[in-house]
Amino acid sequence: MARSSGGRSALSRVMQVFTAFDVDAVFLNISQLSVRSGLPLATTHRIVAEMEDFGLLERQPDKTYRLGVRLWEIACRTPGALGLREIAMPHLQSVQSRVRQHTQLGILEGQEVLFLERLSARDAVVNVTLVGGRLPLHASSSGLVLLAHADDEFQHDVFSGELFRYTEQTVQSPDALRRLLQKIRRDGFAIGNGFIHPDARGIAVPVRGVNDTIVAGLSVVVPNDDAPTLPLVRLLQGASAAITQDLLAAYTPPNDPQSAPGGRFRQLVSSSADSMEYLPTAPRPTRAGR
CATH class of the missing domain: 3.30.450.40 (GAF domain)
Structure with missing residues (x-):
């Protein structure tokens, strides 16, 4: 992974921006993100712009940023x-x-x-x-x-x-x-x-x-x-x-009698019995870049 001259990887700098947000700091401008992340202002500008392009951050009318819905969408796919x-x-x-x-x-x-x-x-x-x-x-x-x-x-x-x-x-x-x-x-x-x-x-x-x-x-x-x-x-x-x-x-393994219905969705979703039976076979459109 590419590293900056300071030895920090690109991913680590993205994580510094992410962790600048907190439950009591959900809207931050570029200067605040720079201070809270510990990154130089120019670096913060560059990283934030790219994160916005990917939907990981969302720019508000007052020029502050918040965590993007795309981040929530990705997180919802974890069975953790x-x-x-x-x-x-x-x-x-x-x-x-x-x-x-x-x-x-x-x-x-x-x-x-x-x-x-x-x-x-x-x-x-x-x-x-x-x-x-x-x-x-x-x-x-x-x-x-x-x-x-x-x-x-x-x-x-x-x-x-x-x-x-x-x-x-x-x-x-x-x-x-x-x-x-x-x-x-x-x-x-x-x-x-x-x-x-x-x-x-x-x-x-x-x-x-x-x-x-x-x-x-x-x-x-x-x-x-x-x-x-x-x-x-x-x-x-x-x-x-x-x-x-x-x-x-x-x-439980899918072929076990004690296994819950839902196939690959059963570790992510809790829904009605009919929904869980249908989910594995439901048609889904292909989304570019997803």
């Missing part, structure tokens, strides 16, 4: 995070219909939990989770169930880093966090009372995938009050088990 979200969505909706607060799905990404989905009621308790946003593992219930099932070396790295304090209740010491993770592994769920906001309680369970690996944390955020938590834990555990069954069916 977005495939997991699609398969889990009916079960998130089922939980949300009962809870009527916040229901969310998060995965481990670096030393943070990355949220793939969040369903919320308009009158729900305060919640800082954003779709595509991240939170520290030690502070969120989803992050805690993921961290509790991580290996010792990974946990040690988290213990050695900053344990950011949101409230008086946020876990602050490595020893306290270690004890909490042991409890989560023993109980099979995590509860965070006021860890991120005093009014909010997070409750999470792990979601298992192929080979019994932990692939996600399924959680609700509800008022931090005297309401019993066990019914919500049971609700989440039932939904988690259902997601696991659907994941196993999606990844």
Whole structure:
């Protein structure tokens, strides 16, 4: 791959532009992109123009840029995070219909939990989770169930880093966090009372995938009050088990009786039975450059 005089590959410079955007910086002009990416202004101009040509960035009337729909289109073709979200969505909706607060799905990404989905009621308790946003593992219930099932070396790295304090209740010491993770592994769920906001309680369970690996944390955020938590834990555990069954069916070889219908689409799409049966044979036009 071609490299610049500074030793950075063309792809790495494109990634620097991508990562300049964030959940609180969705529209950026060229100067802001240059500063946030660390690239020279002239280089930023050139790369942004090419990314716009490919639809990876979209130029706005005020001369700012946002991430392009083409990027979302490509991302939707992965059976990874977005495939997991699609398969889990009916079960998130089922939980949300009962809870009527916040229901969310998060995965481990670096030393943070990355949220793939969040369903919320308009009158729900305060919640800082954003779709595509991240939170520290030690502070969120989803992050805690993921961290509790991580290996010792990974946990040690988290213990050695900053344990950011949101409230008086946020876990602050490595020893306290270690004890909490042991409890989560023993109980099979995590509860965070006021860890991120005093009014909010997070409750999470792990979601298992192929080979019994932990692939996600399924959680609700509800008022931090005297309401019993066990019914919500049971609700989440039932939904988690259902997601696991659907994941196993999606990844079972197509000729297996337990395999889900849908052929090559079953790891990307969750739809009606008739739709899944029809998708593999549906006619599709050929698109140039796709």
